[in-house]
Amino acid sequence: MARPAPLIDLTPEQRSLLEGLSRSRETARRLVRRAQIVLRAADGEHNKAIAHALGLGEDGVGQWRGRWANSQERLAALADQPKRLRATIEEILSDRPRSGHPGDFTAEQIGQIIALARETPPPPLTHWTRQDLMREIMARGIATTISASTIGRFLTSGGPHAPSHPVLAPSRDQGRDAPPFRDTHSPVQK
Known part of the structure; x- marks a missing residue:
């Protein structure tokens, strides 16, 4: 049996920032999609439904839902700091650095x-x-x-x-x- 997806609870500030990201034409598309995943998860949608609606894989949806869920305490601590909250949200929804040798030339x-x-x-x-x-x-x-x-x-x-x-x-x-x-x-x- 599949384990239940983590619950996502958004503060009004977090929801507002995520909605802005999800509608932005100037934000990278991958960030827009990830903001949409978190918003849909917070609205109670299951990973399978989110994946189908956004044309993504269920594993990827689960990854971003999980990453957000694991960051909720960190985000809650920034409730009264809108600029830092936005930067942290973008950091959470961004790709992590990949391993590999750095380039030899600048x-x-x-x-x-x-x-x-x-x-x-x-x-x-x-x-x-x-x-x-x-x-x-x-x-x-x-x-x-x-x-x-x-x-x-x-x-x-x-x-x-x-x-x-x-x-x-x-x-x-x-x-x-x-x-x-x-x-x-x-x-x-x-």
């Missing part, structure tokens, strides 16, 4: 690498290769070490800061008959 370093790749290379070079960029990045002190494949990944990521055209020349190791470097992730190919 956003600033990646931006500098992309900016460097857009610069005209010094003579006698006519185009940047990954190897040339690697040497220049280390010479300028942007990074103490970086691989050619990492540079290529940054430049072909297709992200909003990446150029929409290839910025690298073919590697000197590829020989004359090798096709030019192609950015396979970019939406525009010339």
Whole structure:
């Protein structure tokens, strides 16, 4: 037999903040959905009904209901502090940090690498290769070490800061008959 879902009891302030989040067009969609889960749970709906109504999985609904239920004492302590209450509600309904190794390069370093790749290379070079960029990045002190494949990944990521055209020349190791470097992730190919 399934265990009963934890009961959710909202204060008027909590309900008001959750209703605002659930209707917000400026809040991340996942936060809107989670606020809707908590509101429906507080209205007495079962996880299965909430999941069906919102198009979610029953386990996910149970997870957010449980997280809210486990935080009710913490939330009650903030009843007279509306700004902290809102921040705590958003924290409770947000994803927890995920495990994993932090990136080796900061956003600033990646931006500098992309900016460097857009610069005209010094003579006698006519185009940047990954190897040339690697040497220049280390010479300028942007990074103490970086691989050619990492540079290529940054430049072909297709992200909003990446150029929409290839910025690298073919590697000197590829020989004359090798096709030019192609950015396979970019939406525009010339």
